[in-house]
Amino acid sequence: MPELSIVLGGLSDAFTLVNLLFVAIGVAAGQMVGAIPGIGPIMAMAIAIPFTFAMDPLVAISFLVGINKGGLFGGAIPAVLINTPGTPDAAATTLDGYPLARSGKPVKATRMALFASVTGDTASDLVLITLAAPLAGLALKMGPVEICALMVFAFSIISGLIGDSLVKGLIAAAAGLLLATVGLDPEHGTPRFYFGYFELYDGASLVAVAIGMLAVAEIFRRIASARRAGPQPTITLGAGGAEQRVSFSEYWSCRFAMARGALIGTVLGAIPGIGSTAAAYMSYAAAKKGDPGNGPAFGEGNLRGIAATESANSAVMGANLIPLLGIGIPGSIGAALLISAFNIHGIQPGPLLFQTQGRLIYGLFGAMLMANLMNLLIGQLSLRLWARVIRAPESVIFPSALLFCFIGVYLSTGGLFGVGLMLVAAVVGYAMTALGYPVIVFIIAFFLGAGFESSLSQALVILDANPVNLLGHPIALALLVVAAVTVVWLARGRNGLDSAGSPD
Amino acid sequence: MKIKTLLAAVAATCLSAGVALADWSPSGPVKLWIGFGAGGETDTLGRLIAKEMGEATGWNIVVENKPGGGGIAMFTQLATVPADGMTLGMGVTMPVLVNLTVRPDEIPFKLASFDYLNTVALAQLAIVAKKDAPFDDLAGLVAYSKEKGGALVAFDAKPQELLMNFIDGETEAGFKLVSTKSSAEELQQLLGGHVDAAFNAGAHIPYLESGELKMIASANASRHSYAPDTATVQEQGHDIYVDPWFYIAAPAGLPEEAKMAISKAISDALASDATKEAIMNTMHTEPSMAGPEDTKMMLEAGLKNVGTLFGK
Amino acid sequence: MTPPLLNRLSGLAFAGFGAALLLWLIPAHTETVSYGFMRPDTLPKVCAWALLALGLVQAALAGGGVAVDFYETGIVAITALLSAAAVWGMGRFGFLVTGPVFAAVLVALIGERRPVWILAAVAGAPAITWLVVVWLLGRPLP
Incomplete structure (x- = not known):
């Protein structure tokens, strides 16, 4: 443990008025960009970095961390209110959040998302603060062979989301994996399936495909239903006041879902390469499987469904910093951005970070906890604002939301090509849903595909393509066994899991 | 030092250019396209330069990310916009030169499709290994590989793979090459003991200082400023090197005065203490501003060298 | 169109896509590499065969719900x-x-x-x- 004076010095640096102000601005900005489909905290951070150059290092990093944390909750807002996730990792939040909003409890659902997000985030932050160095050492033991096995395990959660037809689910998975092979191949770097569009060299944009299939397809459907039914208010608030609150006993009833989510998110966040979207779905599948069944069914507005996904995807963020601060290796794009922010202030993340910059790191920890508190406070205010916005009729909300998707994807992919790709994804997503092919399975296979192919290629080189050599990798073997068990465990109860993948 | 002569040459160009051509100025916001997504080294670097250029000249410089194929998508678009100095592109030489060498028919531009304004920096590419590895140089690595039946070496770009294949061809070392996506991934595999050696372009330096890693060779044509005692691959007897330059270009046919004015603005931005410090911190190398002529020559020489790498 | 018919048609569409990949798209849009365990076309081919086979199964069984409006x-x-x-x-x-x-x-x-x-x-x-x-x-x- 470092000296107490360094810890206290760092914390007192964190709790200054200037720092507080910038964390608050960061969180507010993060919640806003998170709520706009297509623009996410990653992009906001990238834009903000040059402006942090003039700031004090701690203020700069705290500001960026604030944006990142605000975005964790921001993505859930439109996911709950209009069934269109603001960031890909909030996709699983729509599953129970939106049904709850439809039944007249939009504020309650959003508030649960907020509480779960802050809970999961705080849990993983505490793990980071107390255990960063030893955990980072453990994460290093995860080589390509182990990561490949972990990918197989991540794929196994798909079996819990496959819906009513196994064949259709597998077709969706194969198609998603196929889309992931667009772009440079991981072993030889040759371009594949780019049809003369150099924008596809690095693969089909994750943001464009996810926003297209999940958000735009839903907006298209809602425009059609609005035309049929005539313009209605987007959300009808049921009984106000107490009905929109989350009581402590309700929060407490979600404790297992949130704890599981925080654990899944922390583990996957500490190991580079899997990402928060998969963590959210994994946590959702686990919560559904482990639910005592004394509330509404999953997929029909169960608070535990929201709690599970939001605690998991938020926990990933804190845990992403474990390899970053522990050994100097970023676990995600957000963490890589923090590295470049550290770098331009002349700070080298690496093995010596705790020794050379102890005070700054403890300042950062203080700022992270403060940002969680800010997220909670500002979130309470902003969900009131969004609930008001969303009372506008569908004829205003959906055309505006579509315009935001256009611009968000335009900005994050750097051109109109990405917007075109988003529209194609939307049409394909709509057709798949209508014909009963689970879009969620397609998306997860697509998200995991690139990392899977790359780690498989590395693992084959290391193992000389000889399965016997796997015996030298006990962690990988254990993960493969867990994956097989998970498939059986989730698939056995598949009849109870229909709603996740079937069209609504 | 090579860099110093370069600097002197640049300073001279800047002075003469500054007197004669200070009167060009853009008619609106100047777009600086980055051939990579948000968050990478190129992105950070480009945004810093844009900010510094904007402050020094009063021009409004807008940075846009155009990711795809290591800059190919961006340069493809850049070749089609008007040559009025209102659109610039920043990229790295290697992916562009490799694609121009390997699949020239599919790439819709040539070196001559652009006017080259300036270099930004040279990435210092090293081959590193863990401190306790039983070898200290390339010859040792080759011997170790033969003994072990194939040493695992991680790389993150095609030219690095070719360089190792070249050495492999000369020595029959039997390297097993592991393809990765980034410096961070290479570092992780190396530190975790999953590979025996790896390429790295800067992220390894703190680990050299902490003593966890050691440097086997410089893969550039010259030794590295932070490790003057480590010999280059060429010096260790294999006539091959990889020099990835960051540079800024514009569509060909730029008016001479615009070319000089923008090039000078880039040089000035790179010379400012803030940018210099940021480049030192992110890239572990000094900024270099070779000016239009030398940048063009550097790319032409680079294309020839990549041709040798591919045996063409 | 009835749900079973739509299920058969969508199955055939995926099978046809898989066949088109194998016959035309993959050979034309991937490069041939002569070394390594994972070639550029390895994973795409696996996916294409899966689509072809599963699509045919879907066309035969015509199972699963359809919600076309x-x-x-x-x-x-x-x-x-x-x-x-x-x-x-x-x-x-x-x-x-x-x-x-x-x-x-x-x-x-x-x-x-x-x-x-x-x-x-x-x-x-x-x-x-x-x-x-x-x-x-x-x-x-x-």
Whole structure:
């Protein structure tokens, strides 16, 4: 443990008025960009970095961390209110959040998302603060062979989301994996399936495909239903006041879902390469499987469904910093951005970070906890604002939301090509849903595909393509066994899991 | 030092250019396209330069990310916009030169499709290994590989793979090459003991200082400023090197005065203490501003060298 | 069309796609590499065979639910075409012209008649977009 004076010095640096102000601005900005489909905290951070150059290092990093944390909750807002996730990792939040909003409890659902997000985030932050160095050492033991096995395990959660037809689910998975092979191949770097569009060299944009299939397809459907039914208010608030609150006993009833989510998110966040979207779905599948069944069914507005996904995807963020601060290796794009922010202030993340910059790191920890508190406070205010916005009729909300998707994807992919790709994804997503092919399975296979192919290629080189050599990798073997068990465990109860993948 | 002569040459160009051509100025916001997504080294670097250029000249410089194929998508678009100095592109030489060498028919531009304004920096590419590895140089690595039946070496770009294949061809070392996506991934595999050696372009330096890693060779044509005692691959007897330059270009046919004015603005931005410090911190190398002529020559020489790498 | 028929047709479509990949798309759009365990076409071929086989199974068994609503599909198709036109328009005329027009067409498609709400969608949403992107984020719009 470092000296107490360094810890206290760092914390007192964190709790200054200037720092507080910038964390608050960061969180507010993060919640806003998170709520706009297509623009996410990653992009906001990238834009903000040059402006942090003039700031004090701690203020700069705290500001960026604030944006990142605000975005964790921001993505859930439109996911709950209009069934269109603001960031890909909030996709699983729509599953129970939106049904709850439809039944007249939009504020309650959003508030649960907020509480779960802050809970999961705080849990993983505490793990980071107390255990960063030893955990980072453990994460290093995860080589390509182990990561490949972990990918197989991540794929196994798909079996819990496959819906009513196994064949259709597998077709969706194969198609998603196929889309992931667009772009440079991981072993030889040759371009594949780019049809003369150099924008596809690095693969089909994750943001464009996810926003297209999940958000735009839903907006298209809602425009059609609005035309049929005539313009209605987007959300009808049921009984106000107490009905929109989350009581402590309700929060407490979600404790297992949130704890599981925080654990899944922390583990996957500490190991580079899997990402928060998969963590959210994994946590959702686990919560559904482990639910005592004394509330509404999953997929029909169960608070535990929201709690599970939001605690998991938020926990990933804190845990992403474990390899970053522990050994100097970023676990995600957000963490890589923090590295470049550290770098331009002349700070080298690496093995010596705790020794050379102890005070700054403890300042950062203080700022992270403060940002969680800010997220909670500002979130309470902003969900009131969004609930008001969303009372506008569908004829205003959906055309505006579509315009935001256009611009968000335009900005994050750097051109109109990405917007075109988003529209194609939307049409394909709509057709798949209508014909009963689970879009969620397609998306997860697509998200995991690139990392899977790359780690498989590395693992084959290391193992000389000889399965016997796997015996030298006990962690990988254990993960493969867990994956097989998970498939059986989730698939056995598949009849109870229909709603996740079937069209609504 | 090579860099110093370069600097002197640049300073001279800047002075003469500054007197004669200070009167060009853009008619609106100047777009600086980055051939990579948000968050990478190129992105950070480009945004810093844009900010510094904007402050020094009063021009409004807008940075846009155009990711795809290591800059190919961006340069493809850049070749089609008007040559009025209102659109610039920043990229790295290697992916562009490799694609121009390997699949020239599919790439819709040539070196001559652009006017080259300036270099930004040279990435210092090293081959590193863990401190306790039983070898200290390339010859040792080759011997170790033969003994072990194939040493695992991680790389993150095609030219690095070719360089190792070249050495492999000369020595029959039997390297097993592991393809990765980034410096961070290479570092992780190396530190975790999953590979025996790896390429790295800067992220390894703190680990050299902490003593966890050691440097086997410089893969550039010259030794590295932070490790003057480590010999280059060429010096260790294999006539091959990889020099990835960051540079800024514009569509060909730029008016001479615009070319000089923008090039000078880039040089000035790179010379400012803030940018210099940021480049030192992110890239572990000094900024270099070779000016239009030398940048063009550097790319032409680079294309020839990549041709040798591919045996063409 | 009945659900079983749609299930058979969608299965055949995926099987046909798998066949097209194997016969034409994969050979034409991947490069041939002579070394390594994972070739550029390894994983695509696995996926294509899976699509071909599973598509045929789906066509034979015709299982699973289908939720096609032809009225809805019609409106979605129109909206998608309008969106494609809007992408073209943004490239040609820019966001500030195309955005409001696109919003106006969508509002008309839904059938909104109240002037305040029409104004909110046609002027308000593009204005907010402009404020956020250009003014706050400092990014250019198309």
